[in-house]
Amino acid sequence: xxxxxxxxxxxxxxxxxxxxxxxxxxxxxxxxxxxxxxxxxxxxxxxxxxxxxxxxxxxxxxxxxxxxxxxxxxxxxxxxxxxxxxxxxxxxxxxxxxxxxxxxxxxxxxxxxxxxxxxxxxxxxxxxxxxxxxxxxxxxxxxxxxxxxxxxxxxxxxxxxxxxxxxxxxxxxxxxxxxxxxxxxxxxxxxxxxxxxxxxxxxxxxxxxxxxxxxxxxxxxxxxxxxxxxxxxxxxxxxxxxxxxxxxxxxxxxxxxxxxxxxxxxxxxxxxxxxxxxxxxxx
Numbered sequence: 001x002x003x004x005x006x007x008x009x010x011x012x013x014x015x016x017x018x019x020x021x022x023x024x025x026x027x028x029x030x031x032x033x034x035x036x037x038x039x040x041x042x043x044x045x046x047x048x049x050x051x052x053x054x055x056x057x058x059x060x061x062x063x064x065x066x067x068x069x070x071x072x073x074x075x076x077x078x079x080x081x082x083x084x085x086x087x088x089x090x091x092x093x094x095x096x097x098x099x100x101x102x103x104x105x106x107x108x109x110x111x112x113x114x115x116x117x118x119x120x121x122x123x124x125x126x127x128x129x130x131x132x133x134x135x136x137x138x139x140x141x142x143x144x145x146x147x148x149x150x151x152x153x154x155x156x157x158x159x160x161x162x163x164x165x166x167x168x169x170x171x172x173x174x175x176x177x178x179x180x181x182x183x184x185x186x187x188x189x190x191x192x193x194x195x196x197x198x199x200x201x202x203x204x205x206x207x208x209x210x211x212x213x214x215x216x217x218x219x220x221x222x223x224x225x226x227x228x229x230x231x232x233x234x235x236x237x238x239x240x241x242x243x244x245x246x247x248x249x250x251x252x253x254x255x256x257x258x259x260x261x262x263x264x265x266x267x268x269x270x271x272x273x274x275x276x277x278x279x280x281x282x283x
Contacts, residue, residue, distance in 0.1 A: 035064040038050050149178075150223055203268050228248060
């Protein structure tokens with residue numbers, strides 16, 4: 001079976017479309033991406049063949065392949081007619097990875113130089129993040145910054161992502177004192193598994209039953225008494241679909257820090273239910 005045949009049919013069309021779209025995110029034009037995909041499918045060919053496979057006007061094949069050649073993503077043979085050849089797929093991926101790695105390295109060096117050498121006074125700020133991924137990423141980021149203590153409340157399993165579990169495990173390895181409260185047995189068991197050194201307790205301070213109701217607190221995290229995130233579970237128009245929104249701050253001057261710091265640890269521990277819902281979360 002040829003490369004072209006292997007990408008035939010509805011599934012092949014999906015692969016071609018997805019690959020073309022993905023290449024465009026790496027800075028290729030639509031014509032360049034189409035030519036690269038077509039060249040990868042047939043291995044090598046003339047401008048006429050590429051134009052037919054890629055559905056690209058033949059005059060645009062030449063400048064597109066020349067651009068690909070400059071990026072190391074195509075070889076050109078000066079023959080009559082001219083022949084074009086695709087690199088090995090693994091080599092092509094490494095070429096793109098190296099190119100973007102160099103750009104990121106350059107960006108990493110440039111961004112710090114943009115900052116003013118004189119710091120500006122900044123008011124204590126409370127920020128908002130929207131969406132499950134954004135909230136989970138911010139939880140993990142704050143956990144990564146902790147050096148002494150983490151107080152964590154999680155009531156929704158979807159927020160306990162692989163990244164957050166890894167951050168809690170890494171914090172425990174650094175010697176950070178971790179206390180986690182949750183009304184969910186599954187969450188408590190997961191945290192106890194990834195961070196055996198953590199203090200994990202059943203707590204119902206903020207809820208009457210589990211799963212929690214829309215609008216209720218879905219997570220709280222305080223790191224070192226100076227960074228705080230509080231998220232809530234928002235009701236959406238889609239049945240069974242939740243969406244989280246959070247306020248957070250990494251400035252210990254924020255009033256929210258002063259309000260929550262003396263209360264959170266006691267609230268987690270005092271929320272352990274003895275006469276509330278049962279251990280499996282039922283009322």
